[in-house]
Amino acid sequence: MKLLINTRQLLRHPIIRSMTTTTQHKSHDVACEPPALTSVQLDELERNVQMRHHKNNVPLIRELLKVVQDSGQTNTEASRQLAEQLQQLPNATHPRLLSYDNQPLELANYEHRELPKQGAKEFSELARALNLYRMDHLGNYTGHKSYYLTGQLAMLEQAIIQYALQILTNHGFKLISVPDILPKEIIESCGMRTEGERTQVYKLQTGECLSGTSEMALAGFYANKVLEEEQLPLKLAAVSRCYRAETSGLHEEKGIYRVHQFTKVEMFAITTSEESEAMLEQFKETELTMFKQLGLNFRLLDMPPCELGAPAYQKYDIEAWMPGRQMWGEISSCSNCTDYQAKRLGIQYKRASDGRVLSTHTINGTAAAIPRLLIALLESYQHMAASHAEAMEIPIPDALVSFMHGQRAIKKNKRIPETKLVKFIKAA
């Protein structure tokens, strides 16, 4: 439980102070300031890094620390490098997860419908047969893995957004319109690398970046702000376009399962350190409500340390059973980032009892990631009886009917021309 505790104070260096994490159970009070950093504590940091399958930069940190301490903090280059390395360290890990042995723990499994054991069609096959989607021959024009949703599938995207927003508003979330173009500092402070060959972040020629999730814009909005404790918890929702440079050649991720651009409804909260764990439970409950009403078969997983990424202290994933792919596919997740992002961005609050300014905690969760939900819905609701596309009808979940202008089924679209391409047209 003492992992990573107050390393910032141990190091007694202004840059370092803002980088390392504290767990929520430890006070930030100076009065509790522990003794100087020991090699035992560095060992703890290293164990955490290794447990989370993170790039191990602790040996380098040890070296840099030595240089900084030996030079009496006059070596600014070493201090800069040290700060950079510390920024890359992952968050602390919830002690509950230490025994998970790198496997997620299934906490619950919800079955709302009987799904075919075999023979179910995969999303792209269904959507193409219904003439509601196109993904082929687009690379040279709109880019790799780009896609068009048409007719009822495009309407369903907007219906899901409305449905998610209705639930979130009822749960007390405040909607904010957010920017998709962000300075790289904000993205890095949220725990995403923007440099390097395998970066998932798109850059514009201006040097600014495209946001991978609206959590970044929301966290960035409160950067360097000191909130009053009465303002907390802040529960926010946003609808945004998400841009991810990642690619996948895996067969099971074909179609729109993993794409470069998609729409997502996101939940985000800023709380005191005492409230964040309960808020994560609220996020989880909201997500469960949403997917239960959509009638999907899904399971709730408590994710092990190696699946947390850098910023999360703990994380729940929700995976829906996708009968066409015959696999569990992640449709949602929620994470408690404790003060990892808040410290990097300077999101603070003034404690009502004594006026002390402390770092907040941040929590984020997916309310609706459109492509994965479309896959789960179409694959789960397909009728096995329909042998050809003309007869194929996919019922629309009751919860979405009112947002689909009363439509109850998805049918083949006959107004959209089929994709017949020419190579060249010779001038007369």
Next chain:
Amino acid sequence: MLAKTTNLKMLKLRHVLNKSRSLRRHISALYITGDKANENYVTLQPYLDFAGTFRDQPALEQSIQSRGLNINLETLLRKFQLYQTHHEQLQRLDQERDALTKQLKSLTKSGAAATELEALKERGKALRNDVKTLKQKLYPIEDDFIHDFLHLPNALHADCPVGQQEQLIYRRTLPNAEKEASSHLECTEMVQFMDNNRYYMMKQAAHFDIQAMQALAAYFVNQGDFVQTSNPDFVRCVLLEANATPMDHYQLVCEEQLQNKLNTAYLTGGAAFESYLGAMTKLCVYPSVLPLRYVCCGRSYNRAEAELNGPTPSLYTATQTNAVQSFVATLKPEEADEELQLILHLATDFYKALDVPFRIVYAPAHSLTPAESLRASIEVYAPSLQRYVCVGRISNYSDFVSKRILFSARRDKHYDFLHLVGGPVLYTTRLIAALIEHNVPLDKCKLLGLPQAPQSSQSQLAQDIQEFKDLFK
């Protein structure tokens, strides 16, 4: 007044500079000559309609002049002649080679003398070398002419004003220009503006931002028989060139593994006209599906009018906005005119219900992009700027763009290039800014297209019951 005039002059100067900048590109993803095709993958071969373009030279000259383009048609025609002469020569050589090959085949079959065959083979080799030499000579001529040809603008529509002024075609509620209005930026509880790339909207503004977009798209689907789509956000250079979009309208996306260096990606947003072109490129449809009417919700990241709505950065100049984009394809030009009117009609209904001062104008020729033949601009009055700002613009592209992207309908053995009409019908960000400045409560706005609110369905029920009762009177 002086400041305004200077400002206007500056804008015009910038406009001319921008135009010359966009004309200066010599490398094109849209047309790659054979000598460069080894390094650069040819993704699209536009249909080059020389005969059609040069048929009405006075009209073409007028289009160039009215748009203020720096193109000398005479020089271009000379280049065309040179290109044609060489091209014809090349064709003749090709024909001669074909004939020779046939002759060689038949003589070989009939067992002709070896010397005769040898002579023919030698002639064939000579011809092959001639073709090669001529091709090398033709490449720079072709490069020079075709790129100039691709910079030629579309012909102007008869309704497009050729003077400096726009032409008013509809106006609703006259604005009170005398009244001093505060900027929407002062309403910090709803708008937090950092810069043109970054702003946040809260409370009713955030809800309106999504609801207005969804409502208008639904109105187009339900009232105008449009098909809704959801489009990609990146568009590659080849399509922007095909649409003659000035490259500085959108931001370039840096890609780690770019396969074709010429064909870079731009961030347009799904609700951009150019984004529709990806699905239409090389597409051949049956005439029975026409007119094709599409509408979509999405982002738009167009920087085109930021300077016009400045100089102070605000929601009027912001790059990102939610938008509703329309796209229609027709077989005939007169159908395209009707479709433009239909889109304007639906949009007018929507803005009328909002009760905001707005107007629709035809934009003057000098402000059009080279592909547009006519543009109707939907403008709301922005009190803080004391003038109208564009919240939507519907353009007629005739068959200019579809020839370049090979979007056609097949009739018998003939391809008809389709006439395109479309553009954004709503930029939510600018509309929200104007509504805030008009003191319109955003949560009370009547949004056409939204599913009927429960109270109105109640009143519908009451009306139905009354009608039922009336039957017995």
